[in-house]
Amino acid sequence: MSDDTPRRGSLHAVQPWLIPAALLTLWFAASESGAVPAYLLPHPVQIGGAAYSYLFGGPGAMPYAGRFWEDFTSSIVRVAFGFGLAVAVGIPTGFFSGRRALVNRLISNTLNALRAVPGISWLPLAMVWFGIGIQTTVFLVALAAFFPIYLNTASGVRQVNPILFQAGAMLGTTPMRRVFAILLPAAMPQIIAGLRLGLGIAWAYLVLGELTGVPNGLGAVIMDARMLGRIDMIVVGIILIAVLGRASDLLLHQLMRLCFKSARRLS
Secondary structure, rough: OOOOOOOOOHHHHHHHHHHHHHHHHHHHHHHHHOOOOOOOOOOOOHHHHHHHHHOOOOOOOOOOOOOOHHHHHHHHHHHHHHHHHHHHHHHHHHHHHHHHHHHHHHHHHHHHHHHHHOHHHHHHHHHHHOOOOOOHHHHHHHHOOOHHHHHHHHHHHHOOOHHHHHHHHHHHOHHHHHHHHHHHHHHHHHHHHHHHHHHHHHHHHHHHOOOOOOOOHHHHHHHHHHOOOOOOHHHHHHHHHHHHHHHHHHHHHHHHHOOOHHHHOOO
């Protein structure tokens, strides 16, 4: 049993990388064989060179060289502000909607109607309201991330067994104490699911907001590279957004586990 434990741990550590490794192998084979033209999908070696120059190159050495940290800072600030605004509004709204039938009746039709509007439809109006800059991107990110956070929070709160509140009241707990000792732990799986969905959508809408002509940001790099025909930089931008999105998801999960005991029981 003891000999199998390290082997099983090593296997679990390797498993998440199997699909990326397989995709990279297929990509490399397709590029080497010429099955996929370089103008559609450049060779992985070319992508690696462009990524290295973008991340570590000296500014001005070549187009996009050394721009990563400036673009990263701009993008992460927009995601943080937009997602933070969505959390600040979405979780309390979800709590009240899940706990109060009157609140749910008042806001459900309006919010569900707005949820059906595609995000790109808000882009022209946001540009009229806020112009080109951080405000437009933050608005789009916050609007998109709000709905999964709100819906999952409301669903989680609504599914909490009322008997738990009755038991808490019999034990003499205050209403505020019941929120943190009963309601929040019971709804935690749904809340975390909503936060993770909202954060993923926040990264997607970041690109939409940065396609409006802002000078810095990962989405701005993708847009600029499309105009210049730099397919390699488009792919680099996509890969970096995927990596940063996954890293932020892991960070969010760890922060929730650190701040809430009920989140530590979740895998």
